[in-house]
Amino acid sequence: MNGVSKGIRKVEIALKWDPSPAGQPPTDLDIVAGTYLADDPQGEPAYLVHFDSRSPDGTIYLNRDSKDGKGFGWDEVLTVELDRLDARYARVVVGVVIQQRPARRTFVSVVNPSLRIREGYTDLAQDDFGGVLGATAATVAEFRRDESGVWEFHPGVTGFEDDPANFTRTMGAAHRP
Secondary structure (H helix, E strand, O other): OOOOOOOOOEEEEEEEOOOOOOOOOOOOEEEEEEEEEOOOOOOOOOEEEOOOOEOOOOOEEEEEOOOOOOOOOOOEEEEEEHHHOOOOEEEEEEEEEEOOOOOOOOHHHOOOOEEEEEEOOEEEEEEOOHHHOOOOEEEEEEEEEOOOOOEEEEEEEEEEOOOHHHHHHHOOOOOOO
């Protein structure tokens, strides 16, 4: 580890949105994280963490899960303990998926979505998905381990128009131009 920089160690990714208007079906957003092996950092994820799951070693876990945005404060919260993640993992990509039942939805139809990524009390990134309004899913963060073992944060919201299953398979591929 670099003696000058400890890098990113433990992050919290939080998501919130307002409930659907009266008479509309609930809006369900989910945070998902994929880990990628050092020998295949652009391939398929070694494992995924999403609602009803956690990483095998307990380093990535969902603290809060909402199916309708009716929570107080942040509706979905995912914690990633990068400093405890095994050395065989070189990347963690985090995304947000809009569940597509009972109807197809994009971010333009989500009422007041908001994203916050923080380490401790320091906000690393915030977004409202305004740049991906036509997308059904988006990557929102990438964490990469450098040669010295230090984790670096690479912000950016990139939209996808895939269903949730396809998105989780392709979210770690090289970003589209």
